[in-house]
Amino acid sequence: MSAVTVACRQLAPVVGDLRGNRERARAAVREAVAAGARLVVLPELCTSGYVFRSAEEARTLAQPARGGALEEWAREAAAGDAVVVGGFCEVGDDGRLHNSAAIVDGTGVRAVYRKAHLWDREKLVFAPGDAPPPVVETALGRVGVVVCYDTSFPEFLRDLALRGADLVAVPTNNPVFPRREAQEPLEVVAIRAHAYFNRVFVACCDRCGHERGVDFLGASLVTDEQGWALSAAALGTPGLVLAECELERARDKRWNERNDVLADRRPALYLEVGADAAGR
Amino acid sequence: MSAVTVACRQLAPVVGDLRGNRERARAAVREAVAAGARLVVLPELCTSGYVFRSAEEARTLAQPARGGALEEWAREAAAGDAVVVGGFCEVGDDGRLHNSAAIVDGTGVRAVYRKAHLWDREKLVFAPGDAPPPVVETALGRVGVVVCYDTSFPEFLRDLALRGADLVAVPTNNPVFPRREAQEPLEVVAIRAHAYFNRVFVACCDRCGHERGVDFLGASLVTDEQGWALSAAALGTPGLVLAECELERARDKRWNERNDVLADRRPALYLEVGADAAGR
Numbered sequence: 187m188s189a190v191t192v193a194c195r196q197l198a199p200v201v202g203d204l205r206g207n208r209e210r211a212r213a214a215v216r217e218a219v220a221a222g223a224r225l226v227v228l229p230e231l232c233t234s235g236y237v238f239r240s241a242e243e244a245r246t247l248a249q250p251a252r253g254g255a256l257e258e259w260a261r262e263a264a265a266g267d268a269v270v271v272g273g274f275c276e277v278g279d280d281g282r283l284h285n286s287a288a289i290v291d292g293t294g295v296r297a298v299y300r301k302a303h304l305w306d307r308e309k310l311v312f313a314p315g316d317a318p319p320p321v322v323e324t325a326l327g328r329v330g331v332v333v334c335y336d337t338s339f340p341e342f343l344r345d346l347a348l349r350g351a352d353l354v355a356v357p358t359n360n361p362v363f364p365r366r367e368a369q370e371p372l373e374v375v376a377i378r379a380h381a382y383f384n385r386v387f388v389a390c391c392d393r394c395g396h397e398r399g400v401d402f403l404g405a406s407l408v409t410d411e412q413g414w415a416l417s418a419a420a421l422g423t424p425g426l427v428l429a430e431c432e433l434e435r436a437r438d439k440r441w442n443e444r445n446d447v448l449a450d451r452r453p454a455l456y457l458e459v460g461a462d463a464a465g466r
Numbered sequence: 467m468s469a470v471t472v473a474c475r476q477l478a479p480v481v482g483d484l485r486g487n488r489e490r491a492r493a494a495v496r497e498a499v500a501a502g503a504r505l506v507v508l509p510e511l512c513t514s515g516y517v518f519r520s521a522e523e524a525r526t527l528a529q530p531a532r533g534g535a536l537e538e539w540a541r542e543a544a545a546g547d548a549v550v551v552g553g554f555c556e557v558g559d560d561g562r563l564h565n566s567a568a569i570v571d572g573t574g575v576r577a578v579y580r581k582a583h584l585w586d587r588e589k590l591v592f593a594p595g596d597a598p599p600p601v602v603e604t605a606l607g608r609v610g611v612v613v614c615y616d617t618s619f620p621e622f623l624r625d626l627a628l629r630g631a632d633l634v635a636v637p638t639n640n641p642v643f644p645r646r647e648a649q650e651p652l653e654v655v656a657i658r659a660h661a662y663f664n665r666v667f668v669a670c671c672d673r674c675g676h677e678r679g680v681d682f683l684g685a686s687l688v689t690d691e692q693g694w695a696l697s698a699a700a701l702g703t704p705g706l707v708l709a710e711c712e713l714e715r716a717r718d719k720r721w722n723e724r725n726d727v728l729a730d731r732r733p734a735l736y737l738e739v740g741a742d743a744a745g746r
Contacts, residue, residue, distance in 0.1 A: 314732075335725075339730075341620070344620065345739050369694060372658070413655060414649060450583055452582050459624055
């Protein structure tokens with residue numbers, strides 16, 4: 187079993203500065219690869235910024251699910267023999283906007299995921315995705331992706347684990363909420379819990395900085411498959427989080443000879459969770 | 467909205483000492499009520515102890531889902547106008563053993579729940595429960611219950627929230643695992659995450675002490691409906707955890723005017739979680 191270096195490059199995009207953001211993202215991938223990373227995760231909407239004045243403004247910062255920043259990431263991925271996962275503002279072929287994330291490698295765009303659970307004013311700008319998140323078989327292992335508020339839905343991450351993800355990449359823009367300094371932030375607790383519940387690695391790349399009255403938490407971290415943070419950013423500060431991950435460890439879901447985090451599930455007892463699904 | 471005092475009495479049962487354990491549990495309820503508690507949670511299997519040598523030994527420490535310790539708890543509940551939730555070793559009418567928890571008030575036993583997800587050697591002793599956990603409408607609010615390893619299954623706690631629980635009581639016996647001292651224990655992370663994901667209060671009463679080569683973590687805590695620990699035990703030490711909880715806050719699932727932790731769910735996208743349920 188060989189370890190792979192996973193990176194989250196916590197940075198501060200600037201809303202509206204498409205050219206500058208793309209350059210910052212490209213440089214971030216190059217920096218991470220130079221530091222040894224084979225998997226590089228960038229924040230949510232890292233090419234556009236987050237706090238749009240309007241849907242119209244977001245539209246001017248959007249791109250299709252090919253070319254543009256994604257082509258730049260693919261070029262960096264090819265040069266570094268790496269996989270890149272990052273968030274961008276997508277305009278679909280039907281003209282609708284999506285808060286999307288791409289999984290890119292040296293061969294190009296492997297998958298684009300459209301955020302399914304939209305947060306607050308995102309609902310005024312974006313159409314929610316109507317497809318489950320992808321799990322992509324990469325040269326490093328099986329990589330799944332969700333975005334930010336998706337992590338408030340444990341069913342969603344469970345589903346990725348049931349579909350074989352070894353690592354879940356989470357491009358994120360966490361706004362700052364009131365918190366209790368003596369306790370780990372809830373955003374960190376959620377990420378660690380998903381790893382723990384599902385025995386998957388999680389690489390959450392948050393942003394930092396300030397936009398139009400919103401401060402961002404900057405709580406990037408990479409967990410192991412047990413739920414421990416292997417490496418974490420200083421809250422709110424730009425930086426490169428690096429962690430060595432033996433991704434194959436996520437294939438063994440056993441706690442011990444009698445327990446397994448997936449096989450021990452009792453779906454017939456998850457009444458309402460099941461009723462929802464049956465009624466779909 | 468009025469606050470209610472919720473208590474977890476972390477203690478150390480002694481395996482095999484049925485009489486002593488029952489007296490310790492009774493005294494624990496009385497102590498908590500004297501300290502102002504209206505809801506008292508006791509550990510898993512607090513009348514029998516945990517590390518049985520055999521199913522035969524467990525059988526000698528078991529009782530039906532009525533009378534015995536449960537009658538003592540009901541008497542204390544009546545005297546203190548309280549609700550008690552605690553774990554006990556149950557023998558069913560069919561002779562099978564269960565790792566059970568009871569919700570008891572002054573009127574008697576309101577519900578008995580049989581642990582559905584069994585941990586390690588429990589599988590050699592107990593039959594798993596085949597019913598979902600109850601949500602009981604008490605004088606204080608709607609109280610749900612699960613036991614220990616059940617908290618590794620986020621679908622299970624989600625289900626209690628969907629069925630209206632304001633607070634989930636968690637009688638627990640956490641064995642000690644290797645941990646990273648600078649990070650919150652995974653068992654605490656899981657409890658905080660369930661509160662955060664579901665906007666419910668969680669009162670987890672763990673045990674401490676040592677039995678036949680097993681050390682217990684003693685990580686009792688009471689969270690608010692946002693996922694912050696309101697009060698927590700010193701790890702591994704006997705003690706009374708008390709927290710003021712405005713349980714009605716759990717009825718409001720909104721984050722803001724556009725987000726709601728339950729209404730924002732996208733069950734049609736939880737593919738495998740749904741497939742399991744459809745196949746039951």
